[in-house]
Amino acid sequence: METKTPAKKATTKTKSSKTTAKTPAKKNAAKELKDLFEDSLKDIYWAEKALVKALPTMMKNATDEKLKSAIEDHLGQTETHVERLEDCFKALGKKAQAKKCDAMQGLLDEGKSIIEETEPGTVRDAGIIAAAQKVEHYEIATYGTLAAFAKVLKEEECLKHLLETLKEEKKCDELLTKVADTNLNSKAM
Template identity: 45%
Template sequence: MPSKEKNLNDLFLHTLKDMYFAEKQILKALPKMEKATETDELKKAFAHHRKQTEIHVDRLEKVFEIAGARAQGVTCEAIKGILEEGEEVMGDFADSAALDAALVAAAQAVEHYEITRYGTLRTWAEQLGLKDAAKLLDQTLAEEKQTDELLSKMAKAVNQRAAA
């Protein structure tokens, strides 16, 4: 039995560590995805998101500071699984007309995970009275949603090419 009862702040910090790990792993995956695609538009989208992800890591470090904690990650099995699945699909569909469709689908799986986590973190930050942290998390959440919308638009074109 734990010696200390866990509270929302503990959960917030754990999830923050989870996202810090996740963003660092995403930073490693995006160049591979960028290299795998032959579509200039998709290459640009992955390159842009890589730069955005670097900003997300910086923001998370600021949120840690606001929360009075050291920036550190904790292994996130969910993102590891999502990224491993993406790597597997990239390998299975390399040099095929469906590769870009697979890359977009893998990227959207990552985005959807991030959207759920950032939305939750923002809400918890608000409830914990960490208004500045909530604002930073909300900025990242908005950017993740924009990326997802862009990927949805791109999916239509790459899916049509894959189906042809």
Template identity: 50%
Template structure:
């Protein structure tokens, strides 16, 4: 990664999160399918719809700014997606797997929150005012998804204790 300017850093970070969102769009259906809780499965399905919208927003940012994304793979998200596959293989279906899937999904959300926070800060510094609302909308959605997962986890924890 040879980044020398704030503009290059912005493009690099936007390219990275674009890859992350693409990977999430492929992982979320698997998470929904392997969730025992209907509420959790629905949350993953809802977030898939949001993720597809977030990818569209990045495309809009690219168009607005007249930039070209780098072809790259977000290795951080790749690792988180791989962890979710291992969880599905290694943890028996039920409340414990759901808790593990929520934890893994929240790791991914926290990564995305950090990435979008950085990208928004860079956009502000660079005066990308036309693109900023699109990026801030995605940041807000990522935070809301994290909160929703926390609420599901706290409700599911009671179910797991009753089952034990």
């Protein structure tokens, strides 16, 4: 009869969180939530301004009329989002300042790439919707976070503007889903 020997327990050493090296902060790093809030406003301000420049290219390359209309409507809303952010800066007693948003730059580059890598028509339209929804989801996450920060910081005027924009971003995402679902994706097959 064969006897089994108990398996040797694997021992793994894990570093204690106390011994893990921390990434050093930049010289002008945010020290308080208000600093992070203001820095994040600069980031989304850049993102919205970049989007104002990118949306006309998306609209020009779309072929579906509902998609073109949705992009055109959102372009107008995006211009309003820029103004609302400027109002937030004003409410904070700060000059509106943009700081390059690497995340939005990546999403816009991906959208440009989709346009370049697809033939005009329903496949490109489906790609434009996919790229646009990625942008919307990023904006929804950002505005939701900023609204939460504004609430805690008791920045009521900013909170009002941020929630209004958040609501519009969610509606745009829903509209894009509706456009995609109304046979556009099926036609792209």
